[in-house]
Amino acid sequence: xxxxxxxxxxxxxxxxxxxxxxxxxxxxxxxxxxxxxxxxxxxxxxxxxxxxxxxxxxxxxxxxxxxxxxxxxxxxxxxxxxxxxxxxxxxxxxxxxxxxxxxxxxxxxxxxxxxxxxxxxxxxxxxxxxxxxxxxxxxxxxxxxxxxxxxxxxxxxxxxxxxxxxxxxxxxxxxxxxxxxxxxxxxxxxxxxxxxxxxxxxxxxxxxxxxxxxxxxxxxxxxxxxxxxxxxxxxxxxxxxxxxxxxxxxxxxxxxxxxxxxxxxxxxxxxxxxxxxxxxxxx
Numbered sequence: 001x002x003x004x005x006x007x008x009x010x011x012x013x014x015x016x017x018x019x020x021x022x023x024x025x026x027x028x029x030x031x032x033x034x035x036x037x038x039x040x041x042x043x044x045x046x047x048x049x050x051x052x053x054x055x056x057x058x059x060x061x062x063x064x065x066x067x068x069x070x071x072x073x074x075x076x077x078x079x080x081x082x083x084x085x086x087x088x089x090x091x092x093x094x095x096x097x098x099x100x101x102x103x104x105x106x107x108x109x110x111x112x113x114x115x116x117x118x119x120x121x122x123x124x125x126x127x128x129x130x131x132x133x134x135x136x137x138x139x140x141x142x143x144x145x146x147x148x149x150x151x152x153x154x155x156x157x158x159x160x161x162x163x164x165x166x167x168x169x170x171x172x173x174x175x176x177x178x179x180x181x182x183x184x185x186x187x188x189x190x191x192x193x194x195x196x197x198x199x200x201x202x203x204x205x206x207x208x209x210x211x212x213x214x215x216x217x218x219x220x221x222x223x224x225x226x227x228x229x230x231x232x233x234x235x236x237x238x239x240x241x242x243x244x245x246x247x248x249x250x251x252x253x254x255x256x257x258x259x260x261x262x263x264x265x266x267x268x269x270x271x272x273x274x275x276x277x278x279x280x281x282x283x
Contacts, residue, residue: 014047
């Protein structure tokens, strides 16, 4: 499943579902947690369940409520009759949280996308996701709940960049995802109107090794998709590197346009090419 862009939609706003599905996002996240007030949880579940009954060409992920209350079981009871493509687990605290969610799903083999940095304990459990045996859609993170949990004034500097503790949380998520062999999903960019800022943020994410990013508005989707889609120049170079080593599998070092190329370059090229969907052949 290609996951460059994942668009959040409040679960109690069904009038927005179709627009979100038509936004070009690789997946939509119907949110039963933070964007739905306690009094509207039941309505949100009904809206999500009704939407999942219909034929949906786009992958739908449902963000359930955290495991520390009774809402998670109610969320799952509503959505499991028509299983979504994935379940997003907020405030996840390592493999134990994922395994607990699997128990609550009562045998439904639905991939899970944990949000892995929202509590202090979660930071120390980031290495355990590689032990999870149930399918993971990836790992993602957030920069809002953690400062609230520890009483920090903010997660950001005056220029909008993350302060050191939350930059660390981002970095650990990146490495935790790759250690587990799953997608590393960058967190949201909250300034909806700042297109240039979003483009720079998404480009930084891809540069650093994230494979996709979450969005909070349909207008952000195209920018994110572009940032996480390899360019033709990048693809051409990657193919040339692969062909160079395929022509002589015994070599460890080669030259391409005057540049020394070695096995780490080959690995990067293969990873890049693996993220591009193969064309559908006509029968």
